[in-house]
Amino acid sequence: MSGVSTPPRTPKLSEGGSSRPGSKPSTPGPKKPATPAPSQPQEEEDEDDDQRMDVAFIQSFSDKIQRLPSELLDGLETARTKITIPKRGEKDFEPLEATVNLQEMMLQNSRQALFDALQGVRGAASKSLSHAVVTPSSPFPQLIVSRGHVLDSVGITVRRSVTQGEHTKTVSRVELLPEEAMYMAERGTLQIWNGRDPETEEDRQQGVGEWCDKEFGVKGAVEMSVMEVFGAFMGKEALTWQRYQAYTVLKRLGYTVQRTRAFIPEHFLPQQEPPRLSFTGSVLALLRSAYDGLKALFSRLLGKLKVSLRRLSSVGLGVKSLWNNPLRGTALRSWSGDSYGSIYSELRFIPSGHSNPTPPPISSGPATSIYDALERNPYLPFFHVWKPVTAWSKAKWDRGSAEGLAKQKPDYILAVVESRDTPLPTLTQLSEVFDLLPDEPTTQPKRVGPQYANRPAPRSTPQPSAQSRFQQWLGWVCWWKAAPSSPQGNAMHAMRNGDRGLIVAVNDSGNTGWVRFGRTGFENYPMV
Template sequence: MDDALELPNAPPKPVQGDEPDENSSGDEDSGADWTKLSSLNINRPIIPRRGEKEFEPAPGGGSGLQIHVLDRARSAMFDALRATRSTSSKAMSYAVWYPSIARAHVTLSRGIHFTSMGHSVPRKEESEEKTTKRLELLPEEAIYMIERGALFCTKAGGAPMSAQQAFSEMLGTEDMTLEKYQVYSYLKRLGYVVTRATPPSPFYPVTPPSSTSSTPLRHQSLFSRFTFHLTNLFSRFNWWRPLCINPWLRQHMSYEFIYKSLRFIPSGHNAPLHVKHTSASPYKIFYHLYKPSTPFKKTSPPPPDFSVVVVDARVTQMPTLRELDDLFGELPELPPPLPRQRHPQQGPQPARNQLPPAPPTPTTLWSWISSWVFKEPETPSPPPRRPNPFAALKAGKRIVVIAAVDAGNISFFRFGQGGFEDWPMM
């Protein structure tokens, strides 16, 4: 059959039963149907839903029908990308970019973006002698707002910057590279709150340092020291951490003591690494990451959920043991994960309107005294469950996330510091 005879005069009719389900996740694996934009008479283009592939690639090339459908979809995609982006002036914010300080001064803030972006800095205006606080954006925050069409940023006395001009003006300032901005914009679009790990200025809000609950022994009194050692001496025997007091008590003959005797290489992260320091490492914590469910306050940020390192995958090698040890040394130690709660089997429950039986009221003096003296002991609560060692080792004591950017493709790798020496059975 001649291919010229296969040219259709009308678009192909959709087949019944092929409409994608709204709750289906398989539509994300195929291409977008750009032809639906031409039938919509709207000023602001909307990216259409993804559809199913109609044809499989053939070795000798497609037929006339396939070529026609592909050309029509390609033309619709170019028309959608060629459309002018528009936004409402009521939702726009305005800022002025100052290259000397690498900051964008927000003169008018609108929207919910500034609940987690920007920080207040006291500045002295040129025309005024009084110092006033103003809202300023870092380079990555200003580029992100401009790129999404929510900010008009101008230079002093100039026209609003385009996205291309903002990239050329702001990248390369305040240690901001293209790879770091790509990671920032990707995480922000996912709903995370992203802040700088190292404050770029003294007025940038930082996370309060983690406080330790352990009190040094030298600050305790003599009586507290005596009671501390006395309690350790006569405390209940613990198989998880057996006491090693004296050989004649024979409490040192435990698995932990035997394994420590057989170990000829020091274990634990407190042991020094016999590795020479190399040149400056590219593995530095640059971002603090907060989940969308984490309560975040911009003026007093809580401890981060993750710490992110950004590297260029094409010029950076895998991290060495020394570099990972330096990264873990900057992070606080996390508590072990809580054990799973065991839900007991529920027996027959009483009726909703049925009240529990009331205790008998003593009638005579002797019955009252006997009920108080021979009182039934209360049921002791079960002891708290110990954490699962395998879950604790999997979670790690310290966690760092490395974002490797390879020409725009971002891959996240999670590294954890496991404490095998904390679990003697290992």
């Protein structure tokens, strides 16, 4: 047989030069040429040797551990030898006697550095620092010095009547909501002063409550720190820590965030006077209401007439169905349609669709504040959010009115809840929320980018033929027949996103997550 000869292994000798007890020393024989083994097994053996622990060191360490604290040798008591624990490198946090004072000093210095950083005075450039004053008559901060573009999307203009002696004039000032004042004070672009109202004519002449360049401050007022600002405005006007945190996160990302009209304090809303109608206006309003009533009555009569004519002309029923109904005694005994959709609608014994009202919520008594609704339904929309690329303006927004939202349609509608004490919304709460939201487009969003710019031109629509024109004319003649339903496109996008949506900022102990609730009507997209 052909093979590779391997030299016999020689037992390793100990320090004394002898082999293990009970073994005889081997006589070295003639040396044979050793065949080189493959390199890969040799490298694996080397790696095993490197990873092998020092058994002798561990054994000596165990011997020291197992020794008694003291023992008698030749009648003399010997103390236990000092044990050295094997370790890897030096660690700074070890409580060694030699370095314990050094460690305490380093720890004290690092702790003091943190306190010094917290006690430091934050500075800001005077060219970018705005100033506002808070007085007992106006609990909301009034801007007296405005600097920077950050105020383009912050603050609401309030017109107030000021009496000076015998004259009364209207003064317009920009006032801030609590979350706006806290956000600007925190970021270092607003200094709020706690002042007082001028009580006498001398105070007005001295400029109490006004800005003074010589003193670089507001006369008769003291500065408020950031801590005082948070203590004064947190919890005011339904501002919770969760809502403030969601507001600041969006503002730092560049979004424009405003409150909804329902939760803007009445102090910021204009006083609406009842409209005064003349005699001509009253007559026109009466005629308009009468016209609307007649139009609704005619629409109902026309709808019933269409249903009756459609029943007479429906395929498979005919006139005989009026006195001999072949579906009598079945679930389709009152069916009068001519399509699969009408059959499914007739077989549905549970009303579906968002047009069917849900049970009304239990009334909890008359509301004393505009924020009482949040206690009953915390998922009500609180903020309107616009993307950073939106050209937003206060004039178009108009304090969140219906006309303003039509001009400045928000990209997102936001509610804020606390995850620890707020359960999932009920059907009644979601119905109440979705009734307040506008409809969203159900088509796919427009794709913007160079890859979508060069699209092929749409095909030209062919000219209608004589047959198609005749069918169109026949449809006008048989006006009571239902129009053929056009084939719907891909409904997955509309079913996934829904026609109305709400973004909910769920705050869990300071961590904010974003969840979207959408409303989808599956009855609008039949699968057959």
